[in-house]
Amino acid sequence: MISISDVRKHYQMGPTVVHALDGVSLQIEAAEFIAIIGPSGSGKSTLMNIIGCLDSPDSGSYELAGEEVGELLPDELAEVRNLHVGFVFQTFNLLPRATAIENVELPLIYRGVGARRRRAAAEQMLERVGLADRMTHLPTELSGGQRQRVAIARALVGRPSMILADEPTGALDTRTGEEIMALFEELNRDGVTLILVTHDQALAAHAGRMVRLLDGLIVETRAGVAV
Amino acid sequence: MNARAQLVMLWENGAMSFRSILSNKVRAFLTALGVMIGVASVIGLTALGHGASLSVERRLSTLGANxxxxxxxxxxxxxxxxxxxxxxxxxxxxxxxxxxxxxxxxxxxxxxxxxxxxxxxxxxxxxxxxxxxxxxxxxxxxxxxxxxxxxxxxxxxxxxxxxxxxxxxxxxxxxxxxxxxxxxxxxxxxxxxxxxxxxxxxxxxxxxxxxxxxxxxxxxxxxxxxxxxxxxxxxxxSTDVMYELQETIENELLRLRRVPSMEWANFYIANQMDLIGTVTGVADTFTLLLAGIAAISLLVGGIGIMNIMLVSVTERTREIGVRMALGAKGRHVMTQFLTEAVILSAGGGLIGVGLGYLFSWGAQRFGRLASVVTPDSVLIAFSFAVVIGLFFGGYPAYRASRLDPIEALRYE
Structure with a gap:
């Protein structure tokens, strides 16, 4: 479903050119659970941004759901993100003044879905992540784990091709982190494609496949323990 | 996007803007204050000028007609x-x-x-x-x-x-x-x-x-x-023949006196039209001057809106990043902030209209000044306020729409 081949991306940092990605190729199948790991500076954030259509590669090809998305304009990328990508961030990134259900509705607003259908879909997703009784709470009235569940519901509500999770347990305590990972595994069993970006090897062990990045190159690929 | 989706967006933008404005009422009030005062002073001062002009006209007409x-x-x-x-x-x-x-x-x-x-x-x-x-x-x-x-x-x-x-x-x-x-x-x-x-x-x-x-x-x-x-x-x-009549009389009286022009005449003719024209002309100039000063204060109010909107865009950089990550396009972000600026300026304008009426009423009641609010001034001041919101909100909104989602998401 995702086909990345020989993708390169470099940045000018003062006098030196940093090769954030130096020819990366990667295939991700639908319903797969894949972890991308690597230390900071390895290029994993850049790879995540490109997979998430927040950024475009300098060269190489990126096909998402059969469509080349490597050279789209910013607005076209926004549309692809809206339809195909569900983001889960380390710091949740919920809108502080919007309630849980309003946060979850957000991607559907940008898709132009009417209020009633939006609300129904958001309610369904919040129930799915176990927050049926917290729908009208503001983020500040929720615990860290609950906030991340809202974020996951928001990522899922548009039925995207993939969930892109960037250190989703990084801001949570161990036990809550495990609960969130359990939820991810459950979603994956239901057929959701999951891409987990982390520096934590133990977390990556939950995935079906693990890709290790170093200095802009994939240095290791191996099947995980779980699944 | 189809028309229905556009409508959904427009509605949601309005709702989001209202929520964002309501979440910081004091700031919203202070932001709109400049526009409020501007609109109120345009309406109030024009009312005073117009009132003065009317009362002069009324007084002059008591002299007699034509x-x-x-x-x-x-x-x-x-x-x-x-x-x-x-x-x-x-x-x-x-x-x-x-x-x-x-x-x-x-x-x-x-x-x-x-x-x-x-x-x-x-x-x-x-x-x-x-x-x-x-x-x-x-x-x-x-x-x-x-x-x-x-x-x-x-x-x-x-x-x-x-x-x-x-x-x-x-x-x-x-x-x-x-x-x-x-x-x-x-x-x-x-x-x-x-x-x-x-x-x-x-x-x-x-x-x-x-x-x-x-x-x-x-x-x-x-x-x-x-x-x-x-x-x-x-x-x-009738008023239409007054200048003609004045000329006829002047010519004949000059002829009777064997005098070449009014410069040498031992008479002169005061025309009520001139009188009204002169006095209301002065009043109108005065009104224009007042309205001009008021318009400048409205402009300053607009700059206030731009100032706060720029701060608001910076503060909400991360929010903008999140929205973009979730699929907001440049124009979605742009309209959201524009809507907010226009709501602020239109809201301020609306309150300003009320204050303008209040000012005019107070001038009449307590200042014993003739004061008449003209519908024109209300319409012009209010539309000007909205246009100012669009204009001065435009730049911050544009800046917001051009943010790079990656940078915006990383913004602390």
């Missing part, structure tokens, strides 16, 4: 109508008056010549000084100055040169402090006996209220001895 006044003597600048007409050497002749009276009725409705001088008035042991005006029975109709009690002298009084007097209200109060009915009483003007036949209505100006009207024929015989007039009051048929 009034043209021929004065003896040199023109005195753009003279306002001289209420006290004493000490004018009477240089308008019976021929002048005959010519004016000979003009067709689609030009001249009626005329009333007058001359005047100060006179010593006496009743029993009371003494007072007043302007004694010798004129014609048509005077009240032309100058819109009617008796409030009794009747003005008639054509018969005129022809019979009767010693009858219509006295101004102030003169009445001086001579009859006990408030008795003066009709039929005999007062003395410069020692001559006159029967009081009317009290004139109150005009509020001493020049008019401290006066005595007697038939011109009597005036000529008893007080002046001159056949000439100091003033000829003319009521024109």
């Amino acid at each position: 009034l043209l006044i021929v004065y003896s003597g040199e023109p005195r600048g753009t003279s306002l109508v001289r209420q006290r007409t004493t000490n004018i050497a009477p240089m308008l002749t019976a021929d002048d008056l005959a010519f004016i009276n000979s003009l067709p009725s689609d030009l001249v409705v009626r005329t009333a010549p007058e001359s005047s001088r100060n006179g010593q008035l006496k009743f029993e042991n009371r003494n007072t000084v007043a302007t004694v005006i010798g004129t014609d029975p048509d005077y009240p109709a032309i100058r819109n100055f009617q008796p409030m009690y009794g009747a003005f002298f008639s054509q018969l009084d005129m022809e019979s040169r009767r010693n009858v007097a219509a006295i101004g209200v102030q003169t009445y109060r001086e001579l009859f402090p006990d408030g008795r009915d003066p009709l039929g009483e005999t007062i003395r003007i410069n020692g001559l006996p006159f029967r009081v036949i009317a009290i004139m209505e109150e005009k509020g100006s001493p020049a008019q209220d401290a006066s005595v009207f007697i038939p011109f024929t009597t005036y000529r015989r008893s007080l002046s001895g001159s056949d000439n007039y100091a003033i000829i009051n003319i009521q024109a048929a």
Whole structure:
């Protein structure tokens, strides 16, 4: 479903050119659970941004759901993100003044879905992540784990091709982190494609496949323990 | 996107903007304050200017309708109508008056010549000084100055040169402090006996209220001895013919005097149109000036909005990043912030309209100033406020829409 081949991306940092990605190729199948790991500076954030259509590669090809998305304009990328990508961030990134259900509705607003259908879909997703009784709470009235569940519901509500999770347990305590990972595994069993970006090897062990990045190159690929 | 999706977006933008404004009410209020004051001052000050202009017009129209006044003597600048007409050497002749009276009725409705001088008035042991005006029975109709009690002298009084007097209200109060009915009483003007036949209505100006009207024929015989007039009051048929009439009279009077131009004339004509034009012109200029100053304050209000919107965009960089990650396009972000700016400016404008009305009402109620809110000023000030919101909100909104989602998401 995702086909990345020989993708390169470099940045000018003062006098030196940093090769954030130096020819990366990667295939991700639908319903797969894949972890991308690597230390900071390895290029994993850049790879995540490109997979998430927040950024475009300098060269190489990126096909998402059969469509080349490597050279789209910013607005076209926004549309692809809206339809195909569900983001889960380390710091949740919920809108502080919007309630849980309003946060979850957000991607559907940008898709132009009417209020009633939006609300129904958001309610369904919040129930799915176990927050049926917290729908009208503001983020500040929720615990860290609950906030991340809202974020996951928001990522899922548009039925995207993939969930892109960037250190989703990084801001949570161990036990809550495990609960969130359990939820991810459950979603994956239901057929959701999951891409987990982390520096934590133990977390990556939950995935079906693990890709290790170093200095802009994939240095290791191996099947995980779980699944 | 289809039309329905556009509508959803528009609605959601409005809702989001409202929520964001309500979440920081004090700041929203302060942001909109400039526009509020701007709109209020445009409306309030225009109301004052317009009120002043109206009250001048109203006051001028109490002089009489379609009034043209021929004065003896040199023109005195753009003279306002001289209420006290004493000490004018009477240089308008019976021929002048005959010519004016000979003009067709689609030009001249009626005329009333007058001359005047100060006179010593006496009743029993009371003494007072007043302007004694010798004129014609048509005077009240032309100058819109009617008796409030009794009747003005008639054509018969005129022809019979009767010693009858219509006295101004102030003169009445001086001579009859006990408030008795003066009709039929005999007062003395410069020692001559006159029967009081009317009290004139109150005009509020001493020049008019401290006066005595007697038939011109009597005036000529008893007080002046001159056949000439100091003033000829003319009521024109309509406002449209006033300038034409003025020119006709000027030409004929110049010809009668064998004088080449008005520069050398011993008379001049005051035209009520000029008067109204001059005075309301001044008032209108004043209004424009006030509105201009107010508009500048509105502009400053707009800059205030831009300032706060820029801060708001910076503060919400991360929010913008999240929205973009979730699929918001540049124009979604742009319209969101534009909507917010317009809601702020339109809301401020709306409150400003209310304040403007309040200001106008207060000026009238407590400041005793004539103040009339014009619908034009409300419409213009409010639309200007909205346009200012769009204009000054435009730049911050554009900046927001051009943010890089990756950078915006990373922003702390």
